[in-house]
Structures are given as structure tokens and as C-alpha cells.
């Protein structure tokens with residue numbers, strides 16, 4: 001399968017190119033705004049993996065939709081308009097979109113959902129993520145996926161329950177709040193903890209990514225899975241058979 005990597009000069013892009021080498025996936029275009037890279041993909045490309053910047057995604061999915069090829073989005077931090085462009089393109093092509101392509105985090109999402117269904121809102125939910133100092137968006141797309149999983153498990157509207165960090169005289173913690181905190185520093189690949197804090201006990205479920213290969217391998221698997229599927233938006237949970 002002939003594939004293109006968007007964001008090929010980046011931390012994830014380099015891993016993807018390295019990992020695809022020696023598999024049945026042939027990287028025919030390495031796309032990036034950096035010097036020495038392709039600006040678009042070659043004719044005959046059969047699928048695209050995008051780990052770049054949110055401003056690149058709308059154009060990428062529109063081009064893929066016009067050509068009828070599968071698109072895997074790892075890029076996070078999309079605006080509402082950019083997400084609408086993705087949803088529109090998904091009417092024509094298969095798109096896999098996930099803020100985290102690792103097996104472990106997708107399992108974490110399932111576990112957190114089960115915990116949220118089992119424990120009532122006497123257990124306060126605090127989600128803490130930490131990433132390297134170069135990460136541009138906050139909180140991480142993965143932290144948001146985890147928050148959505150908690151909200152879904154509790155059958156509440158996340159927009160009404162979410163709080164992002166705390167500062168100043170915020171008063172007592174309201175029951176049912178779902179709090180999300182973003183830490184940045186050093187070279188941390190990606191840590192996520194979901195805490196259910198009750199009066200008598202506390203449960204903490206943690207995932208720590210040790211190497212970006214975990215994400216790159218999942219994204220390449222997702223592209224091979226998506227090829228030839230009917231149009232629509234899929235997640236890594238679909239690819240792994242969890243959904």
C-alpha cells in the first residue's frame with residue numbers, strides 16, 4: 001500500500017516513516033512545511049497518516065476526499081471549523097481519528113468508562129496529564145477522550161461538568177465535577193491518570209507511554225484497516241474491535 005505521511009519531519013512523523021519501512025506499507029510521500037520535504041502527496045497514493053498541526057488537517061482531508069483515499073488523523077487540537085471539515089470529508093472517505101493510537105490508552109478508556117458507570121458522583125474525578133515541553137495544545141486530546149468516557153459512563157454532559165485547572169477562590173468542589181489538569185515539562189512522551197477520589201478510598205488508573213512507537217504502530221495499523229472501508233469516521237476503538 002502506497003502511503004503519505006503528513007508532518008513527516010516531526011517527532012511522530014519520523015517514527016512513522018521509520019516503522020513503515022520494511023512493512024507492506026510504502027511511504028511514497030513525506031510531507032512537511034520543513035525544507036527538503038514534499039509539499040503534497042504523489043499520484044497513486046492509497047492512504048494518508050497525518051500527525052502534523054491542526055491547521056493542516058482540513059486541506060488534507062478535503063484532498064483525500066476528492067481522491068477517494070483513506071485518511072488517519074493523529075493530529076490533535078482541531079478547532080470546531082477544522083473538525084467540521086473532517087466530518088464533511090468523512091461522508092466520502094473512511095477516516096480514522098483518535099487522539100491516541102496506543103493499545104493501552106484505548107483499554108484505559110474502556111476501564112475508565114466502567115469505573116464511571118460503577119462509582120457514583122460521590123467519587124470525585126480528577127484527570128491529570130503530563131507531556132513534554134514542546135507540546136502545543138492543552139489539555140491533551142487523550143485527556144479529553146478520557147473525560148468524555150467518564151461523562152458517557154455517568155450519562156452527563158461533559159460541557160456542563162468539566163473544569164480545566166483551578167486558581168483563586170474557587171470554593172468547595174461541586175459534586176459531579178470532572179476536572180482536567182495539564183502538566184508540561186522535559187521529555188515526557190505522555191502520562192495520563194484518572195482518579196476517582198471518594199471519602200474512604202481512592203482509585204487511580206494510570207497509563208504511561210514510554211515510546212512514540214506505541215502511537216505510530218497503532219496509526220499504521222489503523223490505515224491498513226481503513227483502506228477499502230465504507231465512508232465514515234472511525235476511532236481506534238473500532239480498529240481494535242472495542243467499539
Ligand SMILES: NC(=O)c1ccc[n+]([C@@H]2O[C@H](COP(=O)([O-])OP(=O)(O)OC[C@H]3O[C@@H](n4cnc5c(N)ncnc54)[C@H](O)[C@@H]3O)[C@@H](O)[C@H]2O)c1
Pocket residue numbers: 006007008009010011012013031032033034051052053054055056073074075076077098099100101102215
Ligand atoms: N494521536 C496520537 O496518538 C498522537 C500521539 C502523539 C502526538 N500526537 C499529535 O500529533 C501532532 C504532531 O505531534 P509531534 O509531537 O510529532 O509534533 P512535532 O511538532 O514534532 O511535528 C509536527 C510536524 O508537522 C509539521 N507541520 C506543521 N504544519 C504543517 C502543515 N501545514 N503541513 C505539513 N506539515 C506541517 C511541522 O513542521 C512538524 O515537522 C500533534 O497534534 C500531537 O498532539 C498524536
